[in-house]
Amino acid sequence: xxxxxxxxxxxxxxxxxxxxxxxxxxxxxxxxxxxxxxxxxxxxxxxxxxxxxxxxxxxxxxxxxxxxxxxxxxxxxxxxxxxxxxxxxxxxxxxxxxxxxxxxxxxxxxxxxxxxxxxxxxxxxxxxxxxxxxxxxxxxxxxxxxxxxxxxxxxxxxxxxxxxxxxxxxxxxxxxxxxxxxxxxxxxxxxxxxxxxxxxxxxxxxxxxxxxxxxxxxxxxxxxxxxxxxxxxxxxxxxxxxxxxxxxxxxxxxxxxxxxxxxxxxxxxxxxxxxxxxxxxxxxxxxxxxxxxxxxxxxxxxxxxxxxxxxxxxxxxxxxxxxxxxxxxxxxxxxxxxxxxxxxxxxxxxxxxxxxxxxxxxxxxxxxxxxxxxxxxxxxxxxxxxxxxxxxxxxxxxxxxxxxxxxxxxxxxxxxxxxxxxxxxxxxxxxxxxxxxxxxxxxxxxxxxxxxxxxxxxxxxxxxxxxxxxxxxxxxxxxxxxxxxxxxxxxxxxxxxxxxxxxxxxxxxxxxxxxxxxxxxxxxxxxxxxxxxxxxx
RNA sequence: GGGGGUGUAGCUCAGAGGUAGAGCAACGGCCUUUUAAGCCGUAGGUCCUGGGUUCGAUUCCCAGCACCCUCACCA
Numbered sequence: 001x002x003x004x005x006x007x008x009x010x011x012x013x014x015x016x017x018x019x020x021x022x023x024x025x026x027x028x029x030x031x032x033x034x035x036x037x038x039x040x041x042x043x044x045x046x047x048x049x050x051x052x053x054x055x056x057x058x059x060x061x062x063x064x065x066x067x068x069x070x071x072x073x074x075x076x077x078x079x080x081x082x083x084x085x086x087x088x089x090x091x092x093x094x095x096x097x098x099x100x101x102x103x104x105x106x107x108x109x110x111x112x113x114x115x116x117x118x119x120x121x122x123x124x125x126x127x128x129x130x131x132x133x134x135x136x137x138x139x140x141x142x143x144x145x146x147x148x149x150x151x152x153x154x155x156x157x158x159x160x161x162x163x164x165x166x167x168x169x170x171x172x173x174x175x176x177x178x179x180x181x182x183x184x185x186x187x188x189x190x191x192x193x194x195x196x197x198x199x200x201x202x203x204x205x206x207x208x209x210x211x212x213x214x215x216x217x218x219x220x221x222x223x224x225x226x227x228x229x230x231x232x233x234x235x236x237x238x239x240x241x242x243x244x245x246x247x248x249x250x251x252x253x254x255x256x257x258x259x260x261x262x263x264x265x266x267x268x269x270x271x272x273x274x275x276x277x278x279x280x281x282x283x284x285x286x287x288x289x290x291x292x293x294x295x296x297x298x299x300x301x302x303x304x305x306x307x308x309x310x311x312x313x314x315x316x317x318x319x320x321x322x323x324x325x326x327x328x329x330x331x332x333x334x335x336x337x338x339x340x341x342x343x344x345x346x347x348x349x350x351x352x353x354x355x356x357x358x359x360x361x362x363x364x365x366x367x368x369x370x371x372x373x374x375x376x377x378x379x380x381x382x383x384x385x386x387x388x389x390x391x392x393x394x395x396x397x398x399x400x401x402x403x404x405x406x407x408x409x410x411x412x413x414x415x416x417x418x419x420x421x422x423x424x425x426x427x428x429x430x431x432x433x434x435x436x437x438x439x440x441x442x443x444x445x446x447x448x449x450x451x452x453x454x455x456x457x458x459x460x461x462x463x464x465x466x467x468x469x470x471x472x473x474x475x476x477x478x479x480x481x482x483x484x485x486x487x488x489x490x491x492x493x494x495x496x497x498x499x500x501x502x503x504x505x506x507x508x509x510x511x512x513x514x515x516x517x518x519x520x521x522x523x524x525x526x527x528x529x530x531x532x533x534x535x536x537x
Numbered sequence: 538g539g540g541g542g543u544g545u546a547g548c549u550c551a552g553a554g555g556u557a558g559a560g561c562a563a564c565g566g567c568c569u570u571u572u573a574a575g576c577c578g579u580a581g582g583u584c585c586u587g588g589g590u591u592c593g594a595u596u597c598c599c600a601g602c603a604c605c606c607u608c609a610c611c612a
Contacts, residue, residue: 001563001581003547072569118570142548142561144573151604252611452612506612
């Protein structure tokens with residue numbers, strides 16, 4: 001059955017509805033109860049199997065399953081909150097029975113009826129009124145497996161979302177996490193701001209920008225790679241604690257950890273330093289954990305265990321064990337145990353991550369020694385190591401090579417949440433130098449699951465040094481990715497910027513960690529993909 | 538950009554050098570307590586695209602395209 005044919009059949013049903021004087025696309029449908037509200041309302045009634053209560057309900061949602069048997073039909077209706085079984089009988093529906101016959105999987109309907117239980121005990125809304133709210137013209141994916149083709153899932157995220165409820169959960173968590181971070185900062189006296197996405201000069205990070213053009217002004221503009229230089233201007237302006245939840249755009253590769261547009265929370269705090277920023281990371285992540293991962297993990301353990309015992313009964317211990325293994329039940333149990341003991345333990349790809357404050361503080365040089373076996377100051381050894389691990393280092397600045405070796409050898413070992421500090425100053429043009437060792441920057445990066453999660457500085461507020469840093473070319477970094485001179489930013493610093501700590505945390509990656517999502521595309525609703533040629537039909 | 542994998546019905550997937558298979562969905566029939574409902578029947582395909590080998594290719598070979606994984610750039 002071709003797609004066109006399936007669609008044509010549904011169009012015929014739609015037309016049949018219209019023929020009957022029914023609006024196939026519905027209208028306002030007030031006083032809808034969610035499926036969970038119905039469950040909650042039913043609970044105290046203690047309805048026995050086979051009984052109906054006096055309680056009436058009105059629910060709307062999409063038909064996920066439909067079982068028609070002669071003059072009786074059951075439908076599973078899915079709404080945002082969950083799902084509920086509906087019962088329809090020809091006797092009770094009367095003339096509307098013929099409407100039900102025109103309903104397909106995927107249609108959005110509303111129904112009124114009394115809440116009861118079937119003989120098998122399933123909570124059921126026995127409908128006496130059926131309202132078509134939107135006829136679906138395309139067949140939904142397979143009802144058991146849902147949509148699994150990853151390409152299609154991202155291209156047609158709307159289908160992914162309505163067929164795979166777990167996907168919706170991830171984005172609810174994302175929303176809660178962002179809100180927790182926002183609340184946390186507001187509570188600390190921060191002011192949320194918006195700074196330009198379209199920037200005449202890009203800066204604040206080492207990345208290639210997207211370029212665009214403004215017609216009226218006839219100037220090139222860049223989509224921001226970072227809001228940093230604008231947020232610091234606000235410190236000059238006397239705003240002492242500012243943050244922005246910032247969509248940044250970097251014209252770089254795409255991977256499971258990189259999307260060309262991604263979300264960061266970036267914050268600046270006057271009279272603080274990078275030590276304070278470590279505490280801010282711990283605070284924000286704790287808040288995010290408590291609002292999302294905590295209950296999700298406990299529920300997940302229960303859900304896996306329920307399924308395991310079901311499999312044990314139906315398919316035997318082997319299938320159950322395989323499922324438990326595949327779902328990382330052991331790790332989830334350990335995480336739940338940690339939570340019970342007051343720790344912030346989450347599971348990411350089978351690994352238990354402990355986000356409990358304080359996170360370990362690790363010296364960059366120590367880690368380099370531990371995993372690369374070289375001293376950060378021993379330039380010859382570092383370059384030999386670079387060759388060992390296949391990094392092209394000729395013509396590159398020492399500090400750049402050091403950092404590339406660090407990324408290649410150390411990063412993946414930083415599985416448990418940790419702060420790494422003591423970065424080479426030469427690769428940190430916006431960071432204040434260590435007062436006793438100018439080769440070291442007052443910078444840390446936060447790591448977890450082998451990913452960089454955040455980046456923070458004691459901010460450089462000396463305009464003279466900043467100007468020098470802007471002008472210095474560090475060999476080994478592409479000309480495009482170099483810090484670009486921003487005269488106005490220097491001018492701002494010349495007016496005086498208070499000493500400050502600044503921090504950026506990758507929201508997408510944090511959501512990955514707290515929702516056990518293996519790819520950044522799983523936590524971005526519409527990740528960038530090559531567009532498909534337009535459809536002809 | 539390098540390496541590996543995938544591409545077959547609307548969806549989830551088998552399969553083989555000789556006119557293409559299942560389950561779900563669809564259509565028709567039976568069915569008033571189903572639970573991924575069941576039973577009987579029907580229909581549905583450019584086997585990603587292009588070239589090559591072959592009597593014959595959707596299958597083998599080459600190239601391309603898309604996606605996934607991985608490495609590199611980067612957060």
